[in-house]
Amino acid sequence: MKKFKLSNIFLSEKFKKLLIHWGSITSRAPINSMFVKIFLSFWFLILLLTTILISFPLLDDRQLQDVTSSDLNDLTLVRESLQRSAELYPDATIQELIDNDPGTDFRRIYLTDLFGRLINDKAPRKMRQFILDSDSSETPQKKILTKLTYLGPVVFEHNQRTYLLYFSAPNQKETLEVIEWLIDNPFLLLLTALIISAPICAILAWHLTQPLRQLQEVAHLVAQGELNTRFPTIKNSDEIEKLANSMQLMVLFLKNMLNNQQRLLSDISHELRSPLTRLGLALAISKKHFGESKDLLRIELETKRIESMLTEVLNLSRIQLTPVQKERIALNEFLEELFLDAEFEANEYGKIFTYPRLSTVKINLYPEFAYRAIENVIRNAIKYAQHKINVKISITVLTIIVSIENDGPLIPESELKNIFRPFYRLSEARERETGGEGLGLSIAENAMFKHGGKIWAENIDNKVCMHLQFPRYG
Ligand SMILES: Nc1ncnc2c1ncn2[C@@H]1O[C@H](COP(=O)(O)OP(=O)(O)OP(=O)(O)O)[C@@H](O)[C@H]1O
């Protein structure tokens, strides 16, 4: 016989899927998982707020209550006292009797006729309300306010007329005014609940997102190429810890892959040097045997080109592979010599190199790599300038930007990013004369990445301008 299953009848497919999903989440979620933490926090907070909102009015003892026997006693005593006054002063009006009540120092008597019309000249708004709410002498009531207690009514007869007697007297214990005030103003109660819950929620949210923020900072650094960034130790055994572990593994994997690739490139370049040397040797022997020919000269030129390319590739991989320490150096100490050399070199080509007065601010640098980055850019500027090369330095709280501009042919806007690619040159014809390998800017970019800085090119005011941005700290 087919087994009867309740779920087959009542649960729609969609709902079943939802239940299975929920089941898989909860079964996978250990007690200190992010899921359980967020779930329980919200649950607890909603529970707390609902409990406060529901229980608040219960704290209000200003509601009408049935009188106790001692309250009835008090009412009778007040009535008798008024009765005695009435007998003592038979001609006095009822208003005079109330005003001259011997207990007037601490209590106040109020009288109404049988229709609830107040005899007293004046009565507080709250007492008027109490008189309206409690109008039967058979079931006298009591209302406790912050400072006063209202009681009544009992029947009081005077000059053949019947009145209802109420009185107010100071409280034995004072209730908290704030509570009453809050109960009277539900919006203020809501506002207070919001104000109280805001810091709790903020602390909770801060606590839950703190490890995420730490991870985000690390991810940001990794995205900038800082693969050696230390991961924060997150020991929550929740989803964030697992995410941090996975990220750490991912970075390790990336680092290994990159290192292997760079090592391969470096090894290939290195290995290519030996056949190249032998080629140079064979070339020299050929020249000796057959004399200098146009073709041999061409072979010699291209061989030299390959050799200098290999040197640059090896330089590039050295920057990428070498683990080095940053040094704290004064800017003027670091740049002065570099700029003096550049000035000299520019003058050799009949060009003018200018730079500003150098500041003494300190900066954290890998001196050799920073030197190579700036030098490569200056070399280009001197090479491609028509007459002038000018350096500008802007120092902000966190960065130092060295901008090197030169007149001469501009770089097309579409090529401003490409020129940083290895072996990329704008036009073969143009660069053949200048004899570059197309690696200078790639080396500069790698050196800047190593610093956690950046390099970019712009055409400003008919000049090519290269900016090198170094972080001052870190
Ligand atoms: N200041 C500049 N003005 C005009 N073009 C430039 C400037 N700097 C770089 N370029 C262009 O960007 C290309 C790449 O520059 P990069 O320094 O990488 O190579 P290179 O100067 O040709 O060779 P290498 O620096 O390896 O000797 C250059 O070939 C050139 O076309």
Ligand SMILES: [Mg+2]
């Ligand atoms: Mg160059």
